[in-house]
Amino acid sequence: MNLRGGWELIKRSYLGWLAGRGFYWTLTFGWMVPSLLYLFVWATVAGQGQVQGFNRDGFIVYYLCFIMLNQFTYPVCNWTVGDSIRFGRFSTWLLHPMPPMFEVIATDIAMKVVCTPFATLVTMMLLIFLHPALPFSLWSCLYFLPALLLAQILRFLMAYTLALLALWNSRADALLALNDTLIFLLAGEVAPVALLPGWLGILAMVLPFRSMLGFPVEVLTGRLSTVEIWQGFALQSAWVLAVILLYRLVWHQGLRHYASVGG
Amino acid sequence: MLYYLRLIGLFLRASIQEEMAFRLNFVVNILGTILSLTTGILGIAILFHVVTTIQGWTFPETLTLLAIYQLITALQNLVIEPSMNSLGGIDGDAWTGRFDYTLQAPVSTQFLVSFRKWRLWSFIDVSLSLILLCIALTLVGKHIGLLQLALFVFNLCVSLLIVYTIFLLLSSASLWQQGIPLTWIFNSVMQLGRYPVGIYPGALRLLLTWVVPVAFITTIPVEVLTRQASPLVLVAGAAIALGLLALASFCFRMSLRHYTSASS
Numbered sequence: 001m002n003l004r005g006g007w008e009l010i011k012r013s014y015l016g017w018l019a020g021r022g023f024y025w026t027l028t029f030g031w032m033v034p035s036l037l038y039l040f041v042w043a044t045v046a047g048q049g050q051v052q053g054f055n056r057d058g059f060i061v062y063y064l065c066f067i068m069l070n071q072f073t074y075p076v077c078n079w080t081v082g083d084s085i086r087f088g089r090f091s092t093w094l095l096h097p098m099p100p101m102f103e104v105i106a107t108d109i110a111m112k113v114v115c116t117p118f119a120t121l122v123t124m125m126l127l128i129f130l131h132p133a134l135p136f137s138l139w140s141c142l143y144f145l146p147a148l149l150l151a152q153i154l155r156f157l158m159a160y161t162l163a164l165l166a167l168w169n170s171r172a173d174a175l176l177a178l179n180d181t182l183i184f185l186l187a188g189e190v191a192p193v194a195l196l197p198g199w200l201g202i203l204a205m206v207l208p209f210r211s212m213l214g215f216p217v218e219v220l221t222g223r224l225s226t227v228e229i230w231q232g233f234a235l236q237s238a239w240v241l242a243v244i245l246l247y248r249l250v251w252h253q254g255l256r257h258y259a260s261v262g263g
Numbered sequence: 264m265l266y267y268l269r270l271i272g273l274f275l276r277a278s279i280q281e282e283m284a285f286r287l288n289f290v291v292n293i294l295g296t297i298l299s300l301t302t303g304i305l306g307i308a309i310l311f312h313v314v315t316t317i318q319g320w321t322f323p324e325t326l327t328l329l330a331i332y333q334l335i336t337a338l339q340n341l342v343i344e345p346s347m348n349s350l351g352g353i354d355g356d357a358w359t360g361r362f363d364y365t366l367q368a369p370v371s372t373q374f375l376v377s378f379r380k381w382r383l384w385s386f387i388d389v390s391l392s393l394i395l396l397c398i399a400l401t402l403v404g405k406h407i408g409l410l411q412l413a414l415f416v417f418n419l420c421v422s423l424l425i426v427y428t429i430f431l432l433l434s435s436a437s438l439w440q441q442g443i444p445l446t447w448i449f450n451s452v453m454q455l456g457r458y459p460v461g462i463y464p465g466a467l468r469l470l471l472t473w474v475v476p477v478a479f480i481t482t483i484p485v486e487v488l489t490r491q492a493s494p495l496v497l498v499a500g501a502a503i504a505l506g507l508l509a510l511a512s513f514c515f516r517m518s519l520r521h522y523t524s525a526s527s
Contacts, residue, residue, distance in 0.1 A: 022443040033451040037458065038306075044462040045314050052313070130464075174294055181298045190306045197312045200305075 039063035075159030167254035188214025323402035337388035351437030
């Protein structure tokens with residue numbers, strides 16, 4: 001593993017992204033608006049009384065953590081990889097003496113470094129303005145770290161695999177939009193997964209989307225018992241394995257299918 | 264006047280020809296609308312699974328609000344947004360320097376940047392949101408008279424006028440500072456109009472009523488339909504729209520004077 005090369009790769013993307021930070025902060029703002037909307041919706045609902053174990057402060061803390069987590073795990077390769085395939089830059093990546101995935105990972109990390117200060121600032125301001133009681137404990141923070149790591153890997157790999165479908169069709173946008181919708185509904189953004197009714201709740205517990213966002217937030221805000229936490233870890237790991245297998249399949253088949261665009 | 268109408272006809276024809284070249288966009292567009300409607304409806308359904316009213320709004324009323332929000336965004340996507348984006352958006356005319364040609368055209372520049380580009384697939388979005396509106400109003404179950412309908416259409420026009428002036432203001436700003444897609448910020452803020460503005464805490468509510476008047480854009484047309492909106496609010500809405508229009512036109516002219524081409 002060449003650490004210095006990796007660092008240079010990140011630095012290059014970082015400087016590129018920093019130049020247009022106004023643009024990226026606009027994006028960051030766009031990502032947090034749906035969570036903000038439901039923060040206020042549920043806080044208003046809880047103002048009328050307790051909702052299944054959540055009071056007003058509970059909802060506020062849940063959604064503020066959700067905003068930060070969404071920021072940390074948001075896979076920018078959703079659109080950069082699709083674009084690079086469509087415009088032919090992908091061929092250059094293939095010729096480099098390293099797997100194109102490193103290029104994608106570097107962009108991903110750089111984007112996070114550029115956008116996180118803005119997201120942190122907004123979250124902190126909301127925290128001061130709404131001043132909820134904080135439920136964090138040492139144990140919840142310790143359990144949170146592996147949950148965050150697995151969530152990050154899962155969401156990144158899933159997005160990368162979906163974006164690689166552009167190798168066949170050169171437009172995977174429709175699938176990515178569907179993926180975003182499912183994340184919105186089932187990952188805990190429209191409502192914490194515990195509040196989803198009937199079959200929607202069951203779907204959310206089984207499908208991988210909660211493992212990407214809702215689960216780490218629930219761990220951090222201390223909403224789960226130790227058994228539930230370990231069950232969550234097991235589910236996350238199972239989905240990571242499944243997505244790795246899917247990725248390998250898509251990658252090998254896709255490369256065979258890929259006909260370069262541009263020069 | 265007739266001349267301007269004929270020009271709009273020409274712009275429409277050019278836009279149709281352009282869009283026919285990318286027919287797949289039609290499918291992608293429909294999919295996007297259906298996903299947006301589904302998430303909106305499911306979001307409200309999940310919410311009202313837990314409570315019966317939110318700030319005095321019932322399920323059918325909130326659904327009406329969603330339909331109006333979708334209707335206004337669809338109408339905005341029909342001509343206001345594509346036209347303005349081709350000026351101030353990413354790779355827009357202000358960015359590439361093509362704006363010089365617009366300035367040289369022998370018609371009003373503001374007219375040209377406002378009506379130049381049409382996205383016709385939005386007609387489908389408009390009809391889908393009208394269907395949702397009819398369903399929601401049936402659920403509300405209140406008789407709607409002719410007068411109320413006329414008031415509603417009047418308010419819809421006021422809302423669109425407000426949206427138009429905001430876009431014109433943002434486009435003027437994009438002549439000063441390029442590279443930030445300001446209209447995206449507005450669209451994000453506009454999303455907060457999917458729910459009644461009463462749910463937001465004090466400062467944010469004031470911001471959404473008086474600075475970015477999302478409240479006037481979405482909430483008031485719903486109130487006209489489902490409850491009795493006070494005449495004072497209707498007059499205030501129209502006054503705000505006209506005031507904003509004057510302000511935006513003035514700012515646009517100032518920005519034109521400031522504009523110093525991007526190309527050589």
